[in-house]
Amino acid sequence: MTVATRWADRPDHRHWLAREADDLLRLFEAESIDPKGGFFPLDAQGRAIREEGLREIHVTTRMVHCYAIAALMGRPGAMGIVNHGMRFLRERHRQPNGGYAWGVTARDVPDPRLTGYGHAFVLLAAASAKLAGHQDAQGMLDDVTTLIRERFWEEEHGAIREGFDDDWQETEPYRGQNCNMHLTEALMAAFEATGDARHLEMAERIADLIVNRRARENGWRLAEHFHADWSLDRDYDGDPMFRPAGLTPGHSLEWARLLVQLYETGGRRLAWAPEAARSLFERAVADGWDTKKGGLYYTLGWDDRPTIDERYWWPICEGIGAAHALSELDGDPLYEEWYRRFWDFAALHLIDRENGGWHPQIDAQGQPSSDPFFGKPDLYHALQACLIPLGTMTGSFAAQKASDAA
Numbered sequence: 001m002t003v004a005t006r007w008a009d010r011p012d013h014r015h016w017l018a019r020e021a022d023d024l025l026r027l028f029e030a031e032s033i034d035p036k037g038g039f040f041p042l043d044a045q046g047r048a049i050r051e052e053g054l055r056e057i058h059v060t061t062r063m064v065h066c067y068a069i070a071a072l073m074g075r076p077g078a079m080g081i082v083n084h085g086m087r088f089l090r091e092r093h094r095q096p097n098g099g100y101a102w103g104v105t106a107r108d109v110p111d112p113r114l115t116g117y118g119h120a121f122v123l124l125a126a127a128s129a130k131l132a133g134h135q136d137a138q139g140m141l142d143d144v145t146t147l148i149r150e151r152f153w154e155e156e157h158g159a160i161r162e163g164f165d166d167d168w169q170e171t172e173p174y175r176g177q178n179c180n181m182h183l184t185e186a187l188m189a190a191f192e193a194t195g196d197a198r199h200l201e202m203a204e205r206i207a208d209l210i211v212n213r214r215a216r217e218n219g220w221r222l223a224e225h226f227h228a229d230w231s232l233d234r235d236y237d238g239d240p241m242f243r244p245a246g247l248t249p250g251h252s253l254e255w256a257r258l259l260v261q262l263y264e265t266g267g268r269r270l271a272w273a274p275e276a277a278r279s280l281f282e283r284a285v286a287d288g289w290d291t292k293k294g295g296l297y298y299t300l301g302w303d304d305r306p307t308i309d310e311r312y313w314w315p316i317c318e319g320i321g322a323a324h325a326l327s328e329l330d331g332d333p334l335y336e337e338w339y340r341r342f343w344d345f346a347a348l349h350l351i352d353r354e355n356g357g358w359h360p361q362i363d364a365q366g367q368p369s370s371d372p373f374f375g376k377p378d379l380y381h382a383l384q385a386c387l388i389p390l391g392t393m394t395g396s397f398a399a400q401k402a403s404d405a406a
Contacts, residue, residue: 008389021386027356042376061121062380068128072401112166116179127189131402158205173228192399249288250315253322260325317385
């Protein structure tokens, strides 16, 4: 394949990306807002499930993050959704004894766990809201930063614990890369929002542990699960949504994109990051891409064979971001080829032209399915897949838009 002009440099493709982003934002802003607080989930037809069910913190925070970006883009009504989400975070997720509970309703707290994953997204939401000019964002940033540094952070290892119960008792001797990966993204956003260099230093330490050491020593296979001393646990078998057994190629691609961003955000001082980003990408597509049907397998075993061969939407989204990031970094046409391949698969199999949004996964026969993800997943991954190629990799998309608006 000969690549003349990158799609991301073509005005027509950029208009297409902006239109896809607009479609996502229109769907969620029309259906998601629960007047009692938080956000309704959407069914497979993109309609709100108007029940007083559990509101999980990653959904609340991702909505705040996404609509803070939309507000920075000048989208009317977006800041109202940010206000709605920030109020729910402050009044319902935030607990009297400190910390932000995983699952709440308008009346009680059915799931009071205090997780590293959830607090990483509170930090991301607060940072994005601050960049968008939200009046309460700095207070929440200060609050969650203190919690992460004093409760979750382990200075000895340079990463965070997994979580606690509502009395701040650690719940398990498990350490995971997933919450630390998302915290890396959030720490970069917090650095951009505040200028506090400690955020960036923590992000670099996490990346060094999980990628430069653990992934490198395992042939650029990104291990997911660890014991409390951060030794590898190859036998761990958790839940398929947040802690699937084995290897997850989508996370390798997500890290590839984050490493390029971290390299640029830190003034290119993380000298090992470009090599690591390329290596993670190459391993992920070599082992994870279904060469017969297309798409990325959800998980692999340590023998590099597929264990969950359904193709999920979010790894494709992260592949798009990673391919763009690496194309920006060194211009190798290989990454443009993969960028187009990922978008082709998304357009033909994952974007739901009938109901809006994206199908969360397709089965081995190529048909949409609803296990373990149901309905329309939150728009975080898909929106960023549309917006990241519209910017450069010199910082987050939110920070770029904040700079444009200054």
